[in-house]
Amino acid sequence: MSFTNTIQAAAIKSLEELYGTTFSANDFQVNETKPEFTGDYTVVLFSLLKPLKESPDALGKKLGDALVKNNGGLFSNYNVIKGFLNLSLSDATLFNLLEENYKDVCFGKKPLNHKKVMVEYSSPNTNKPLHLGHLRNIFIGWSVSEILKANGNDVYKSSIVNDRGIHICKSMIAWEQFANGDTPESTHKKGDHFVGDYYVKFNDEYKKEVKELISEGTIEAVAEKEAPIMKQTQQMLQDWEQGKPAVIELWNKMNGWVYKGFDETYKRLGADFDQTFYESQTYLLGKEFVRQGLEDGSFFRKEDGSVWIDLSAASLDDKLLLRGDGTSVYITQDIGLVKQKFEEYNLDESIYVIGDEQIHHMKVLKEICRKLGMTFADKIFHLSYGMVELTTGKMKSREGTVVDADDLVDEMVDTAKRHTEELGKVKDFTEEELKELYETLGLGAMKFYLLRVDPKKRMIFNPEESIDFHGFTGPFVQYTYARIKSILRKLAGDSDEQSMTASSRNIAGENVLPLERQLIIFLEKYSNVLSQGADELNPSVIANYVFHLAKTYNSFYTEHSVANAESEEKKALRVQLSVMTATIIKSAMQLLGIKVPERM
């Protein structure tokens, strides 16, 4: 229960004693007091005035008096401005809050819900390397998984690899025709980039052939179908489905190159999966499923042999499930996979991290499951996130405006290196330590940048201005952490951390200063933010919180000294505040997949 709720419960109790009727949480609001007013929490009185036939001032005074008197010193005093009753917490309350929170955060409080959830994310095609869009997807998927875990759920991270289909054959054909036996090893290229180059090569060649045919008098639509390289590709897809050994061998070889490249990138990004599904397997499940559905009359066949489902009941159009020639379409494998997921893992929820362009697709998938009486239809959740666009418009691979994931990471790590060298604070670091620090900072900046925005919203990335290292950024938060650790290292010289953080209870005589008060109250909110992040499946909630926490600490830090505090008691309090802040920063950043350095 959050502290706001505690206060509301106290207010309800007081109101009931004062007026002899019952009240509920919906009758009035309790908020945090705005900084320009005195107080910590505010009871908004307006909604109570009419039913109680009171004036704002009279009600404020009655309720304020009662709250101060009846809660064992919870509040020190109050003030009433217009319809707002502002309550100030007593120092004793603040110490208690800190103490309780300290125990929860530093020694762990396990939340209650215990759902089995699968989070599917990344889901790349094996014909080209990962790009900026994948990065947003990967960071959101990974972070949401960790946030759900931190709230006590069993989470399986999964990925579906789109490893078959005409687009995969395109890069295969191009390699066969133009590579002269080159490999990633022989060209010293990362496998996914190597294969991606042949995908581009295919498109160049295809365009050339179409143009040639048109110049020979073929009309465009025909030329597009008749271009020799396209016909060869279609033939290859058929050969693949029939399992022709040479094609399968090539397919395995090239996908192997791509996986090696992906693994490298995932490793660097810190992304991991408990289960990887392959479309080359799930599409067979889907086909089998369609066969059954056709038998029991859930689906129908048109004259050309294609198979459909009627979704008019959900006011959607008929949906194609299998082509006339028996090959499967995009949604066919999805149906196979959804069934497999729920049957094998007994899930309470299956979350798909997919772009918002596929909202309709996911709606259709859900509707198909529902129509087929699959009980898990309502446990499918599409976590749709907005596309990442560039200031110059959309990313298009054909126009070469795609921001490559590996390139961007390299660039960020380089920038981190440059900044660090300019500041020159870690000259005593070894090569290894420096390398690690640059990765921590570069990736931290990038992840924070992509996660601080609400996933649902589209976001715009300006490739000209590189991602910042100042202000509302990962490195800002990392820096705050490093500064705290620096203080604690110095203090650890005279006493160990245990006794440093022992207790602030014996400082009751001291006044808690405004900046200390602010920190204590802000720290208390963390557990709420955690559950909010899980409820909304939204890492940006965490990112925003941890930034404000760091900001609050920095203000405190510049005003008050920890090591040279006015008294030993003050020092104990400030050490405890520092330890708490560092612990929460580390934990929150971990949920975003961001490491924090001891020094920077």
Add this chain to the structure above:
RNA sequence: GGCCCCGUAGCUCAGUGGAUAGAGCAACAGCCUUCUAAGCUGUGGGUCACACGUUCGAAUCGUGUCGGGGUCACCA
């Protein structure tokens, strides 16, 4: 055209019923002999797209208009 999402400072974004709408960047002015200046403090910057409505109270809820995007494939 139908359905869905979005519109808040010059830019990138917070803020889903409460007080004078906030941050970061950019601009300007200050702060390092004291725990790390990747920091802190301050100044300027707003018709919360527009209109009407609901409410004691609306950026937030409802309706409509305008503007931007997505989608409605035998592409994935």
